[in-house]
Amino acid sequence: MHAEQPVRPGRAKRLPRAVRERQIMDAAVDVFSRLGFHAASMDEISEVAGISKPMLYAYLGSKEELFATCIRREATRMMEAIANGVEAEEPPDVQLWSGLRAFFGFVGENRASWQVLHRQASSQGGPFAEELADMRGRAISLVAALLVHSSDFTNVPRAGDKEAESLAAALVGAGESLADWWLDNPREPAGVVAARLMNLVWMGFGDLVAGNVWHPPSRRATAE
Amino acid sequence: MHAEQPVRPGRAKRLPRAVRERQIMDAAVDVFSRLGFHAASMDEISEVAGISKPMLYAYLGSKEELFATCIRREATRMMEAIANGVEAEEPPDVQLWSGLRAFFGFVGENRASWQVLHRQASSQGGPFAEELADMRGRAISLVAALLVHSSDFTNVPRAGDKEAESLAAALVGAGESLADWWLDNPREPAGVVAARLMNLVWMGFGDLVAGNVWHPPSRRATAE
């Protein structure tokens, strides 16, 4: 026995700052997502990260700063993932479809990120709610813009700003809620869940009950 | 000067237990909704309730028990409000419409309750999430049953259980999210917000973009 366990209780290997910061962030997202902001302790985060507490403070500042940084990072990753999935040239329904697929794809592959973003951040009264509400607001605005743009294509009288924004809020909420539901029922692939929401918000129950469904126009994206 | 301030810093007026319990619950819902579970302190709750801390423990047990009791009470109130608004005889769209109106009506008049239910409970890892998830699950099941029932009316192949449940989850989430949005933009009456969601989920964006809207069938309910 060489006593060669990779987990040294004593001292951690020496690493450049940037790498350590990444590790810490990953650990923080993990712990925050499992326990929530308050229940998570800096001690546990440092342990998961494989370093000691003072390093946290040296590198990422206070607990609140750390949490806010986590939110910013994960939210940015998600927004980018969605933006990359959507092309502005497409017609409205296809844009919506692409966005939904990108969204559920991201959530499926980044559950911890999603937990931090959605469940934790929105419920803490601190400066995080602000941070998160900001991101969420941007998402809503984006969807709202898409809606307004869509109605410009057609003969609709006008889609008021507030009206579009509230519809976008409803849509974003539906996505969030369905994502949560999906995490509790992870049997189905992302594409199926996305298609379901697409049908709900594009066709509506009225059509669904009547047996009409929406299909993606081309044959280039079906399931995960 | 009679030193006759109604707020006695010393001793509270003697009251029967049932009444005090109500006061305490009201105070607890208020404080929890403003600060969240962790940030809320038993000291503050007792202060708002106008009594001293040991009374809390004597009457409502630990902090967790108190919170769970709050959730149960408020969730029950809301479920009843909605159930009272819906009649099983009506066609599906009218049932949905009545439910939405009742829901937004409740939220508008019970903001604190809503905050406790939605924002706080869902994010704490304790036994509350369970409590709340239970209520939420019942709401989702209810909507899902309505959906399945609706599709039975028609020629639809079949609405799978999981399918209906996921759609219901999306709908409930849309309602929650729109309610949150409404609290931040409280200009509009409940009926308008409810009608907007009704149009989204019944008609779908596809129809809305094309200018088709849904109207309540009779003239007996329009705005708050």
Next chain:
DNA sequence: AGGTAAGCCTACTGGCGAGTAGGTAAGGCG
């Protein structure tokens, strides 16, 4: 009136966890 029980209080403890002081090793560079 006097007893008694229910309602109420002040004033503590005990633990947990954020944040820090001050010291040790390891890689780089002359």
Next chain:
DNA sequence: CGCCTTACCTACTCGCCAGTAGGCTTACCT
């Protein structure tokens, strides 16, 4: 090969808050 900077640690302090011990007071009942 020694020196210094940077990475890293152990071992504390300190405040906050859930929960409690033990005593006072007011209403009702006989």
